[in-house]
Amino acid sequence: MFPLLETLVAVYEVGQFTLAADELKVSQSTVSSRIAQLEQMVGAPLFVRNAKSDVTPTQAGRMLYQTAIGIDGLWRDTREQIARVQEAREPLAVSFSHTTAAILLPKALPVMARNMDGFDFAVHVMNSDAILEQASMKAVQLGVVEKPIVNDSVDRVTLCEDRLVLAGEPDGVWMVREHGSGVRYYTDLYFKTAQVVPARTMEVSSNAAIVAALSAGFGQSLISEAAVPAGVPVQRELGDEFVRRFYALVPRSGLTHDQRELAETIIAALRG
Known part of the structure; x- marks a missing residue:
């Protein structure tokens, strides 16, 4: 539907099928086909074809044009709102060591899937020392490792044996x-x-x-x-x-309330 209405607006505003095709970067036959589809849908001609390729909108064409630009404005507003919602999603980076990725990641994924409306997830696999370094720098909000490492900037939680x-x-x-x-x-x-x-x-x-x-x-x-x-x-x-034991590493600072709450929910799933 959007390509049809977009074509109507272009033809209405430039007054020619040829110029509208150039503006939309499609062929003139495509423009003609789209207008014909719209005319069939509304049951009335939308343009009067004049000499020298010019067209004049009919009453039905003027009415549909007003509706089309309203739909276009609403569509753009909705896209902007969705973009703002998307931008509002919080990042949550989770790093697993190689073994914990194979054994524990399947338990974490359903929790992440249930929270994708509010978070942008990134899952990384690296060795345990690299995860500790990343968590210390707050580059990840949750790390899962397979050896008893810790430092002053992260909290360590025992998950399982x-x-x-x-x-x-x-x-x-x-x-x-x-x-x-x-x-x-x-x-x-x-x-x-x-x-x-x-x-x-x-x-x-x-x-x-x-x-x-x-x-x-x-x-x-x-x-x-x-x-x-x-x-x-x-x-x-x-x-x-x-x-040995598997452990979760969580930065002691730098997490939002929602990030920390979700990290705790994932940890609970990994311990289950």
């Missing part, structure tokens, strides 16, 4: 996460406590990539028990020191 296991082929290449990740912290702890000196290691900065490699029968790695792919052998369960 997660058991790590050694999975994959016993003689396979050790796939280890990058320094700063939660799993790398525990992998180094395992090497130290089990007195393991791996002959071959490969640093892989994606937990999903490690899980995919294990699924394909390549290598071995320390991963969350909840993330072990079907069919991948678990070599051994580890001691209680490898039952």
